[in-house]
Amino acid sequence: MAGKDVLELGCGAGQWSISLTKLGARPVGLDLSPRQLDHARQAMAEAEVDFPLIEASAEDVPLDDESFDVVFCDHGAFNFADPMRLVPECARLLRHRGLLAFSMVTPVFDIFWDNEREAAGDRQLNNYFEHRVIEDDESVDFQLPYGEWIRLFRANEFVVEDLIELRPSPDATSSYDLVPVEWARRLPAEHIWKLRKDAS
Numbered sequence: 001m002a003g004k005d006v007l008e009l010g011c012g013a014g015q016w017s018i019s020l021t022k023l024g025a026r027p028v029g030l031d032l033s034p035r036q037l038d039h040a041r042q043a044m045a046e047a048e049v050d051f052p053l054i055e056a057s058a059e060d061v062p063l064d065d066e067s068f069d070v071v072f073c074d075h076g077a078f079n080f081a082d083p084m085r086l087v088p089e090c091a092r093l094l095r096h097r098g099l100l101a102f103s104m105v106t107p108v109f110d111i112f113w114d115n116e117r118e119a120a121g122d123r124q125l126n127n128y129f130e131h132r133v134i135e136d137d138e139s140v141d142f143q144l145p146y147g148e149w150i151r152l153f154r155a156n157e158f159v160v161e162d163l164i165e166l167r168p169s170p171d172a173t174s175s176y177d178l179v180p181v182e183w184a185r186r187l188p189a190e191h192i193w194k195l196r197k198d199a200s
């Protein structure tokens with residue numbers, strides 16, 4: 001990471017970018033929420049680090065083409081921005097052979113999602129092919145079937161290096177309430193994509 005220009009999309013309070021600064025990276029944190037950016041400023045001051053914060057949507061980033069070696073997010077913009085706008089924007093911002101890495105909930109999680117209970121249950125409730133925009137009072141989430149993700153990446157010159165489907169180990173316990181640990185042992189609730197721009 002040392003010396004790399006890194007963009008975090010949907011940085012929230014900026015904990016990942018703060019850690020990357022300590023590894024020698026040059027991060028930029030972007031979030032559309034001014035409140036989250038205030039939290040990031042406070043956390044940066046406490047950690048005694050400094051890097052640029054930008055208030056903008058990841059669908060329309062006010063930065064130059066090919067400015068970054070790495071674009072990433074951890075449950076940041078990739079859950080909440082339109083992938084048809086977001087993936088081309090990531091391709092534009094990355095340099096040749098740049099890395100795009102992001103975590104988000106899976107299409108599997110989304111087909112089990114119960115909007116009334118605001119939880120993923122044990123029954124498939126939604127159509128895998130059609131459940132792309134998931135809206136409640138607080139937020140709008142976006143999702144695509146796996147084949148469409150891959151076609152969208154390829155159309156934007158990305159090669160898939162890995163898709164990690166997170167699964168807790170048999171002895172794992174968790175205080176994280178996205179899904180019960182037993183649920184996540186049987187089905188992937190979250191995954192991490194690792195993509196390379198212009199791999200050849």
Ligand SMILES: C[S@@+](CC[C@H](N)C(=O)[O-])C[C@H]1O[C@@H](n2cnc3c(N)ncnc32)[C@H](O)[C@@H]1O
Binds near residue numbers: 031036073077
């Ligand atoms: C679940 S939080 C995760 C924050 C951070 N990545 C973390 O690991 O704690 C999602 C963040 O994405 C931001 N966000 C949502 N939609 C966005 C968009 N279109 N562009 C930029 N940020 C967005 C939210 O404001 C929020 O700070």
